[in-house]
Amino acid sequence: MPPTQDDHVEISTRVLVESLIHEDQTVDAGELYAVARILDMTDLQVRLCIKRLVTEGQFVQSGRGRRAVLHATAEARRALDPNVEFVRFMYAQDRGEAPWDGIWHMVAFAVPESARAARDALREHIVHLGGAPLQGGLYVTANPWEDLVEAEVARLGIGDCVTYLTSADLRVGGIDDPQRLAARLWPLDDLAHTHQRLARITRIRLERLRGPASIDQPQLLTIAIELASEFARVMEADPLLPPELLPQPWPGTQARRLVAQCWQHLLQHAAPAPAPRLFRLYADVVHEVAAPAQKPAPGDQG
Template identity: 55%
Template sequence: MTPVTPVDPVDPVDPVDPVDPVDPTNPVIPTRLVVHALVREDGTVDGAELYEVAGALGMTDQQVRLCVKRLVAEGRFTLEGRGRRSLLRLTGAAGPGLPATPEVDFVRHAYRQDRGLEPWDGVWHLFAFAVPESSRAARDALRDTLTGLGAAPLQGGLYVTPNAIAPYVRAAAASLGVGSALTCLTSRDLDAGGATDPAALAARLWPLPRIAARYDAVSRLAEAVLTDGPGPGPGPEAESPTARAVALAAAFSEAMLPDPLLPPELLPRPWPAAAARARAAAAWDHLRATAPGNGPRLFRLYAEAVR
């Protein structure tokens, strides 16, 4: 799987702590995500639509103005006009601070798992490293790469996953200058604290109930789209396909980013992710069909990703 982001290039995914307090029923929607989500096929963002959609999602005009000001100062967009009469143009500049979104090929991998096309071969992939305190930044970045790729810590400096992520981990270690400190190995025999059953190990190592709750939120939003239920905000603007798409994208990211994409063989039954992703795919199709002709790239990019 070669990582490709669905909206704009992003920084390595920050790992979500297993006990973080994020409310899965009300996913946080960064203002930057709204701006990037509203980029149209011609690389522009309409100011009137931006303020309308942001307002529908509970954001103030002041939040939007400050966000636009920062994005322009960072060189990511140029700005013509002011407020609702403005037009932003994407410059393509990269750098830190972009909203985290699931990478297209990982989304595709998830849908392949849902269709039974990625069976587990029974192999655990383990990664160990010992990086000195003098290279703490590189050590932290390597740890974040591992957790961002879905690996779980077994103990200090030792991580495990059922997925074959070694090429990405080796590439990250090399780019950080700590390739010689990394050890990669595989095993079909894993005993962690006396747990040996693969499903029991998965339940012990990953926060599966929290991830499942996030997918329940995706299902509810997607179902509201498909049944023309209430929109994500209090005003009538929240009923627009664009506002619904941004809210669904945020909930989808909240679920996918901490999801280690464990093989179905390791997951409890029923597991809500597959059904949620199926509903989300149907919702993307519905939203794209009802969106304006020059609507955001978000519709096309997510619709393509879930194929």
């Protein structure tokens, strides 16, 4: 079934190569070209990408053409790894195992212009963790994040410029109801749409995996890479708000349930043959979903 405009997932050649790294830290060029063809990438695009990655020191190449083997460096291997701790926390929230305690967590920073690069890096990290701006240099989230922020602050060497605080009484523009605050501080409509798209994309691929038609290894790898890429894109923007702050039913819950089901089928199909390390990394997450255990919030290590 060829992709339609609605279910097409944009994959770059770089992401494709990184996704096909096997457990022995190699990429088989024959496998790479086969999957690239399904994704409508030309051989020239693949060759140019390989050349660029080798030049950057991301890979070392042995052999030529489709018989070549790319050997990944440590930096390349980390590129598409899912953040397992955060993914587990998402599913724990969905199962009601991470209820909100009503506490807002805030970080304020005043970094001088002379350290602009560190200031920008800290702001980017805070937003990545789901922080929403309250006013200049002051950000809030609903989850414990102090350990994660402190680690980045220590790395940047700006500890004297950062303040941490918590409150059970947050009022913004006269609004103090937690759900209304969440709707004001985070783009919930946009987030809902991204989750709905993820659910649609996943459902289409799940139907293929459940269908009677056989799926060869390149097609299986293509589905896995598309699913992982789209999931990572959605996860990047998700502030991991607790269900108590979200409209119900929340489309993210259904989308993540479909993703877990899709990976279960992918893992069953991939079992007889060697598969990229992407499969093992997501297998760890699927195992947690299948056998749930209480997980703390990211950064809340007690």
